Amino acid sequence: MGGLRRLTLRKAILTTGGLLFVYIILSTAFGPGIKDVKPLIHPVGETIHIKDSSKDLAQEAAPEIPSRQPPAIQLDPVDDTQHPWPIVGSDSEVSPKGDDGETQDATADDLALINAIKARKASPVTYTQMLSASRRERDYAIALLVREANLAMRSTDVYSVTVKNQTAPSGNIHDYLSLSKYYWPNKSTPDGLPYKRIDGHVNPEIETVRDYRLLRTMIREVHVMGMAYHFTGNKDYATKCAMRLREWFLDEATYMNPNINYGSLRKGENLGARTGVLDLFTIFRVFDALHYLKQEPSWPQDLIPQLQDWFRRYLRWLETSPLAKIERESNNNHGTYYDVQVIAIHLFLGRNEEAKQVALKALHIRIDPQISAKGEQPEEMERKTSWYYSVFNLQALMTLARWGDDLGVDMWHYEGPQGQSIKKAIDFMLPFASRDGEGWPVENLKGFDMTDYLKCLQIAWFVYGDEKYLDTIAYLQPRVQQDMDNGKIKTISTFMCDMSTLLEATKRGGQGFIWHWCLT
């Protein structure tokens, strides 16, 4: 994948370009015609004048942008030697290998484009140029997605809570079990029990119970295959997704009980911890995938109702079990992600009014107490990995705000009594991001990974239209690219963010599905 390294600057250009393009597409999607540009959410700077249309595309020469070669899209099983990123762990940890080290400086065209984007007032950036750039990004992202999906197709492992060779304290093999991440044996007791907390240090023993990994793998693979189905129309992806969903939630032999009573279990305890509820928060990815999968003619008609039944029961558990209640009352990211989960499930069940109530309440029980007048997130700042958790909670808040757009709750611009707001939380972190974390006021183990914060900024720029975000995006992009080159980047979603352009353009999903790629 020699193309990766040379993308450093181009990616900066194309991400901003891609966002502008999304803006354009969104604007046009809801207006009478492409010339009638009207922002969907909030105005972003000056009005962008765009030339019509796809006809021009053929006539107007595309800008000279160094191209990366997308891997060929193929639906046959790929062999491992061809796969550029070995899949490790639960969240598709990808690390590039086989880098040919080729580096290419920005061409004059690159610079012209980036300057034009930054100075949009007199923008010579044409719709055609944007489209051309975005198409290349899109092709590349889809090729990566299809590779991921093909790996998922090949997996013959059983994904089920029943795979584990120990049960939860209930003795029921269908009960989900995961071990607490930050708990370690107490060396002063003979058997190490009960375990004690050492924040910021993950006990590798959690890997001996695989429910968590399998759950996250199932969710990720269904998501990736569902999206691959959307882009390729190959029904084999849909078939496999249906199999995976049945296997995890429904099949007699392998189903999971709809509760997380034994999540984040600390050894020596009989019940899990409230924090285990967080294990399922990425479930909205499955719902996103289902949005596309159900359009497949051969999709089994009884599956979604059966899944809805499962989630009705699980939601009841979320709303009534003592553990989940404490999780809901958490004053940090755990509370926010509780809301993320609950809203996602309400929406899956068609309970929009209930979802709206959760979003409204989040203004006061999440934004007010979690963000200070200065924009700090005090609960997350207390953590040993304070940067990571500040971003993590921000992602949850922004995910809620995204749903808020659909539900008629403007969380983006809400301000608490002391002026607390999502924007303030983003802005508080901004100067530290543009200095690689230097001067961050509190303890922070494990450094300043900028990948997820960068994605937050891309959304922030879109929502708030503030130029300062673009500057920091341009600064961070090459650094994140470097991390990718060095194999430090954990998820493929970095690429998927670029794919936003296509998703919007096809207008089959809506904005939310795209932003999910960027926010988690």
Ligand SMILES: *[C@@H]1O[C@H](CO)[C@@H](O)[C@H](O)[C@H]1NC(C)=O
């Ligand atoms: C570890 O065990 C010792 C001996 O029982 C106890 O005094 C101590 O409080 C325990 N430490 C923690 C952090 O629980």
Ligand SMILES: *[C@@H]1O[C@H](CO)[C@@H](O)[C@H](O)[C@H]1NC(C)=O
């Ligand atoms: C139980 O599962 C763990 C994790 O998969 C594995 O390492 C261990 O060998 C298994 N033990 C037995 C007795 O099968």
